Amino acid sequence: MKFCSALLLLALAWALPGCRAADTHAAGVQYYAGQLEAAEQLLRAELAEEPDGRALFDDELGVIALARRDLDAAYQLFLEANRIMEAFGESDAEEVGAILGSESSKIWRGDPYEKSMNNYYLGIINLLRDSDGNALAGFKNAIFMDSSRQEQFECDFAPAYFLEALSYERLGDEAMAARSYARARELAPECAALAESNHGDLIVVVDVGRGPTKVNAGQHGEATRFEDHPEMPASIEVLVDGQSVGATQLAGDVYFQASTRGGRTFDFVLRGKAAYKTGAQMAGITTLLLADDVSNKYEGAAVITGIALLLSSFTVDARADTRHWTTLPARVQLLRVPLAPGRHEIEIVPSSGWRVAGPRVQEVTIESRGDRVVYQRVLP
Numbered sequence: 001m002k003f004c005s006a007l008l009l010l011a012l013a014w015a016l017p018g019c020r021a022a023d024t025h026a027a028g029v030q031y032y033a034g035q036l037e038a039a040e041q042l043l044r045a046e047l048a049e050e051p052d053g054r055a056l057f058d059d060e061l062g063v064i065a066l067a068r069r070d071l072d073a074a075y076q077l078f079l080e081a082n083r084i085m086e087a088f089g090e091s092d093a094e095e096v097g098a099i100l101g102s103e104s105s106k107i108w109r110g111d112p113y114e115k116s117m118n119n120y121y122l123g124i125i126n127l128l129r130d131s132d133g134n135a136l137a138g139f140k141n142a143i144f145m146d147s148s149r150q151e152q153f154e155c156d157f158a159p160a161y162f163l164e165a166l167s168y169e170r171l172g173d174e175a176m177a178a179r180s181y182a183r184a185r186e187l188a189p190e191c192a193a194l195a196e197s198n199h200g201d202l203i204v205v206v207d208v209g210r211g212p213t214k215v216n217a218g219q220h221g222e223a224t225r226f227e228d229h230p231e232m233p234a235s236i237e238v239l240v241d242g243q244s245v246g247a248t249q250l251a252g253d254v255y256f257q258a259s260t261r262g263g264r265t266f267d268f269v270l271r272g273k274a275a276y277k278t279g280a281q282m283a284g285i286t287t288l289l290l291a292d293d294v295s296n297k298y299e300g301a302a303v304i305t306g307i308a309l310l311l312s313s314f315t316v317d318a319r320a321d322t323r324h325w326t327t328l329p330a331r332v333q334l335l336r337v338p339l340a341p342g343r344h345e346i347e348i349v350p351s352s353g354w355r356v357a358g359p360r361v362q363e364v365t366i367e368s369r370g371d372r373v374v375y376q377r378v379l380p
Helices: 002-015 025-032 036-049 051-067 071-085 092-100 112-128 132-145 158-170 174-187 254-259 267-291 296-315
Strands: 202-208 213-217 223-227 236-240 243-247 249-253 331-337 342-350 361-366 372-379
Touching: 025 036, 025 051, 036 051, 051 071, 051 112, 051 372, 071 112, 112 132, 112 158, 112 254, 112 372, 132 158, 158 174, 158 202, 158 249, 158 331, 202 236, 202 342, 223 254, 236 331, 243 331, 249 254, 254 331, 342 372, 361 372
Parallel strands: 202 372
Antiparallel strands: 202 331, 213 223, 236 243, 236 342, 249 331, 342 361
């Protein structure tokens, strides 16, 4: 029967392998296993094969460079990623390719929370390099990227406001610093580092855990959702010259930032593609089922039409792009304490079973102006 032959052809078409968009999942696995060199090699190899993902690869490589305290390399990587992520518009060829094929065929520019975190890291690096003006620009952009006029919400990531305030303070703008500190306290009132009375000279910023994982959802994978990795250390203690000065406290939740950013401009295309895919499949199957019931004169045309509809449904890829920044943290924790002028050794000590990604002990020198920032990443 022609119908059975058509089904065989369609089964073969269904089994044909599709194109795989490069992602950074494998590199992320190596990173969380503590294999930074292996992660870097994977990322550079993928970048050579998938240049449209350059911003994503540069962001991932930037995290690795920051863990090694290669601040110049990290800055250049995040800056290059930033230029791509914040570029406006797409070429016609990219848009057509994304509509006919998968969304991951487009240049990766990241979701709003990823754009915000890219600027957050630019700010962190500039604070560590004592480039206060550039640090301020980074945190201001992080706040801007986490805001939206269309959806009528403003940034709700307390660490960005806190570090913006710190940058204003270092630049001598007390009025603007006070406004940003107030917003940070409003968003994370339980974090002692943000308290109005806290003017400590040492600021410890700790990125903790494994960031959110983006996965497909919906009948055809046309939607996305984020999976949290809620494992959290019981405490992260900070030692100064071998003596405990306290523990960091939660100030920001990256999973919350990812899961509450909605309304990407491309989503309506994905929903339309998903609707067409379902409709074409149903129409194609119905046409083939009816092919044997029509006269011989029209049977061939019916089979051809049914096959055409089903094949078109197979070629339309409605899956949303799940490429995401795998090495982002789950949470940001802060500690702010007073410290006497002079040179000190700062050690970050996480709970048992957790480890630091960078040097466990860092040296800082507190000068009369104070405000020294120590950054660390703690991994499960």
